[in-house]
Amino acid sequence: MLFNSLTFVIFFVIILALHYAPFSWRVKKSNLLIGSYIFYAAWNPPFVILLWLSTVVDWVVANKLHIEKRLARRRMLLLISMVVNLGMLGYFKYGGFMLENFQVLMSTLGFDYQPPDWNIILPVGISFYTFQTMAYSLDVYLKRAAPAKSFLDFALFVTFFPQLVAGPIVRPTQLIPQFKLPTVATRQQLTWGFALITLGLFNKIVVADGLLSKAAEKVFDAREMLHPVDAWLGTLAFSGQIFCDFAGYSTTAIGVALCLGFSLPDNFRFPYAAIGFSDFWRRWHISLSSWLRDYLYIPLGGNRKGNLRTYANLMTTMMLGGLWHGASWTFVVWGGLHGSFLALERWLAARFGQVTFWKRWGPRLLLALVTYFLVNITWVFFRAPDFATAWRLIDTMLTLNMDGKKVLPMIDVLQVLGVTITMLVVHWFMRNRYLHEVAVALPRWLLATTWGLMLWLIIITQGQSNAFIYFQF
Amino acid sequence: MPSSISSSDMPGSSVEPVFERPLPVLGRSAWLALVIAIVLMIAFEAWVRSEGVTPSYRNSEGFWAEQRRRINGDAGNGWVFTGSSRTMFNMQLAVWERLDGRRPLQLALEGTSPVSVLEGLADDENFTGKVIVGVAPGLFFSGYEYRRPAIDRYQKESPTQWFGHRVSMLVEPYLAFYSYDFAFPVMLRRQPLPLRKGVELNLDVRKLNNMERDRNTRMWDKVANDIEYRDLARSIWAQNWMPLAKLPEPVQERILESRSKQLDRAVSATKKIQAKGAEVIFVQMPYEGHYATSEIDIAPRELTWDKLIEQTGALGLHFKDHEEMQGYWLPEWSHMTGSEADRFTAAFYGLVQRKLTAREATGGKQ
Numbered sequence: 130m131l132f133n134s135l136t137f138v139i140f141f142v143i144i145l146a147l148h149y150a151p152f153s154w155r156v157k158k159s160n161l162l163i164g165s166y167i168f169y170a171a172w173n174p175p176f177v178i179l180l181w182l183s184t185v186v187d188w189v190v191a192n193k194l195h196i197e198k199r200l201a202r203r204r205m206l207l208l209i210s211m212v213v214n215l216g217m218l219g220y221f222k223y224g225g226f227m228l229e230n231f232q233v234l235m236s237t238l239g240f241d242y243q244p245p246d247w248n249i250i251l252p253v254g255i256s257f258y259t260f261q262t263m264a265y266s267l268d269v270y271l272k273r274a275a276p277a278k279s280f281l282d283f284a285l286f287v288t289f290f291p292q293l294v295a296g297p298i299v300r301p302t303q304l305i306p307q308f309k310l311p312t313v314a315t316r317q318q319l320t321w322g323f324a325l326i327t328l329g330l331f332n333k334i335v336v337a338d339g340l341l342s343k344a345a346e347k348v349f350d351a352r353e354m355l356h357p358v359d360a361w362l363g364t365l366a367f368s369g370q371i372f373c374d375f376a377g378y379s380t381t382a383i384g385v386a387l388c389l390g391f392s393l394p395d396n397f398r399f400p401y402a403a404i405g406f407s408d409f410w411r412r413w414h415i416s417l418s419s420w421l422r423d424y425l426y427i428p429l430g431g432n433r434k435g436n437l438r439t440y441a442n443l444m445t446t447m448m449l450g451g452l453w454h455g456a457s458w459t460f461v462v463w464g465g466l467h468g469s470f471l472a473l474e475r476w477l478a479a480r481f482g483q484v485t486f487w488k489r490w491g492p493r494l495l496l497a498l499v500t501y502f503l504v505n506i507t508w509v510f511f512r513a514p515d516f517a518t519a520w521r522l523i524d525t526m527l528t529l530n531m532d533g534k535k536v537l538p539m540i541d542v543l544q545v546l547g548v549t550i551t552m553l554v555v556h557w558f559m560r561n562r563y564l565h566e567v568a569v570a571l572p573r574w575l576l577a578t579t580w581g582l583m584l585w586l587i588i589i590t591q592g593q594s595n596a597f598i599y600f601q602f
Numbered sequence: 603m604p605s606s607i608s609s610s611d612m613p614g615s616s617v618e619p620v621f622e623r624p625l626p627v628l629g630r631s632a633w634l635a636l637v638i639a640i641v642l643m644i645a646f647e648a649w650v651r652s653e654g655v656t657p658s659y660r661n662s663e664g665f666w667a668e669q670r671r672r673i674n675g676d677a678g679n680g681w682v683f684t685g686s687s688r689t690m691f692n693m694q695l696a697v698w699e700r701l702d703g704r705r706p707l708q709l710a711l712e713g714t715s716p717v718s719v720l721e722g723l724a725d726d727e728n729f730t731g732k733v734i735v736g737v738a739p740g741l742f743f744s745g746y747e748y749r750r751p752a753i754d755r756y757q758k759e760s761p762t763q764w765f766g767h768r769v770s771m772l773v774e775p776y777l778a779f780y781s782y783d784f785a786f787p788v789m790l791r792r793q794p795l796p797l798r799k800g801v802e803l804n805l806d807v808r809k810l811n812n813m814e815r816d817r818n819t820r821m822w823d824k825v826a827n828d829i830e831y832r833d834l835a836r837s838i839w840a841q842n843w844m845p846l847a848k849l850p851e852p853v854q855e856r857i858l859e860s861r862s863k864q865l866d867r868a869v870s871a872t873k874k875i876q877a878k879g880a881e882v883i884f885v886q887m888p889y890e891g892h893y894a895t896s897e898i899d900i901a902p903r904e905l906t907w908d909k910l911i912e913q914t915g916a917l918g919l920h921f922k923d924h925e926e927m928q929g930y931w932l933p934e935w936s937h938m939t940g941s942e943a944d945r946f947t948a949a950f951y952g953l954v955q956r957k958l959t960a961r962e963a964t965g966g967k968q
Binding site: 302304315321576588 | 618619620621622623624625626627628629630631632634635636637638639642643646760761762765766769770779780784785786787790791793795796797798799800801803804
């Protein structure tokens with residue numbers, strides 16, 4: 130079920146009505162759980178079985194891990210959780226990719242291997258909920274947290290519909306405790322929840338789909354060398370589209386949860402105002418970057434084993450993070466570029482980080498623009514359907530070869546530039562501020578007018594919207 | 603990567619606590635925002651209606667899928683219309699129902715070759731009726747499928763899409779603004795801006811019709827009555843057209859290849875339908891103006907239509923061969939106004955009946 134659909138509007142009204150009806154807390158949680166299964170099954174009912182499998186396996190594994198003292202048995206239990214979760218992910222998401230690469234390898238070695246057809250439908254949001262349940266077993270294994278006492282609470286943690294299919298990837302310690310005591314939203318939570326839903330849907334429906342997606346599509350679907358202006362505008366369009374799409378989903382999810390009285394952590398903090406790549410990853414898809422930090426980078430050794438190992442760990446983490454987004458080498462390159470920039474930044478910071486020049490306002494703005502420029506270069510690999518397209522675009526963007534074809538009409542030029550400039554100004558202004566502070570500081574008439582306008586624009590953009598980009602990951 | 607990497611976290615130190623979301627006090631802003639949104643909506647709806655738009659059903663993918671599913675129910679042994687926009691505009695279900703006693707199913711899709719729909723009917727054991735296939739040569743023999751997502755939607759519709767369509771159908775007949783042409787991004791795209799040098803002008807098709815509850819389609823009055831709007835519609839049909847011979851050679855080759863491929867697909871699907879005792883009737887609806895040049899250029903009759911009729915052995919009705927199909931007003935060269943479509947449908951129904959009877963009498967020969 131898409132947030133930006135009439136089906137969701139009806140679904141959410143029913144869920145809210147049930148949640149505020151005079152039922153016991155257990156019944157309300159059961160309603161939320163059943164609602165979450167319906168939310169997921171609305172795409173493809175059989176895939177609910179995967180959710181059940183993941184829930185049951187990690188529930189049993191974590192409970193046994195908690196009482197088991199023998200290291201070998203504990204490792205075996207953790208392995209079961211990993212095999213089930215990563216096995217599902219591998220089968221549905223990476224099966225075709227692995228077969229394809231195996232075929233290439235065999236062909237390189239001179240063997241004629243024809244892989245079977247791998248026409249498997251990817252279950253929506255599988256990468257998100259498998260990471261969430263794995264975190265649960267890992268936390269219990271690492272003795273960071275005790276297992277949940279109630280199966281209902283745990284099942285709801287795995288399935289909680291606001292963040293089920295595209296995050297934020299919530300840690301057990303962030304959500305399960307909230308299910309313990311009866312919760313309904315206060316009037317303030319409800320109002321702010323609806324404000325966040327409006328903002329999130331505005332980002333997704335109006336900005337990402339309405340104003341930017343067409344330009345990005347035209348440029349990334351082009352099969353010929355493009356004019357550098359078009360290549361840059363298409364990349365900037367995608368840069369804005371993916372932010373508004375994904376941050377839009379997260380903001381809506383946070384708002385939906387808040388209307389029910391639950392608090393989900395932030396997933397984005399105005400990332401295009403980042404100064405450097407470590408700052409960028411503190412602001413972009415925060416729940417994934419912190420997951421990768423805690424469950425991959427640090428277990429690999431983090432920065433505790435010398436400089437070379439630190440760089441290698443950064444690269445490994447980011448390349449796997451890239452692969453998490455999709456079964457394609459273009460995503461690995463995207464992750465690799467981010468890993469390289471993080472490593473380079475670390476190297477530079479160790480040598481020049483203390484120079485006071487970089488702490489002034491002007492140079493910091495320059496660094497932010499350089500970061501934005503490099504982030505855009507990485508988006509080319511993220512969005513391009515293949516390397517040929519990516520190289521073609523990078524080529525024209527960097528060499529400024531004016532012979533390429535122009536594909537974007539004036540309206541796209543204006544929309545992309547308008548949104549990009551506005552977005553950069555807003556991100557820079559909000560860099561060290563919080564949304565709730567700004568909302569309070571605004572005159573009431575201005576806040577209400579902006580909110581009303583956003584609502585109106587969402588409605589009149591009507592049936593022009595698409596599925597969220599991150600659903601495919 | 604978050605900065606905590608540089609402080610080299612130790613395993614066990616990363617327990618994320620419950621996040622307490624700070625809450626602003628917004629007072630009555632929410633109510634004020636709601637009022638503003640409602641006022642804007644009312645004003646917008648009024649403006650759209652003042653443009654001559656009346657509420658109508660959206661020609662959505664879900665709508666087509668819903669109608670296609672009727673084959674599996676009560677409509678499988680009745681009349682089915684498919685083809686592209688000419689079939690949608692010109693074939694009036696109410697007129698046909700009045701003459702035949704049974705309301706046909708409208709499965710035509712604008713800008714889309716009907717060959718895939720025909721193949722679907724051939725493979726569907728529930729279809730045993732009669733299908734009228736509109737052949738717009740430029741589309742039919744190119745295989746172009748502007749509305750392919752509608753066919754995919756029928757095959758893969760998810761429960762949420764099915765439900766969303768049902769809810770949408772409840773509000774569509776009451777809201778004039780709830781139309782593709784008045785979507786915010788579409789209105790922005792249609793602003794008269796200076797052209798960017800080197801970029802091909804590519805105007806999208808404007809609103810031409812209204813749709814009823816079973817996809818019966820009537821031309822929008824504005825197309826017939828507003829000369830400027832009609833001229834715009836005509837200029838859109840003719841934009842960026844080039845004769846086949848002037849297209850780059852690889853493009854010409856591709857067109858010729860798809861011509862023969864589409865012909866083979868259509869012949870095979872037709873024979874499959876005929877084998878189960880069902881009837882296929884091909885029809886070329888009238889066209890003029892720009893289409894009088896372009897249709898013949900892209901798909902010459904003797905190389906396309908004549909071959910199709912000969913190879914399928916199906917009944918073929920070309921407007922140039924039958925008086926009953928001539929003499930209609932086509933405001934933008936290929937679609938009829940509602941009243942003309944009523945007249946056409948009645949005449950065409952009579953023609954079809956006569957031809958079918960004659961065919962039966964001669965044992966299946968035209």
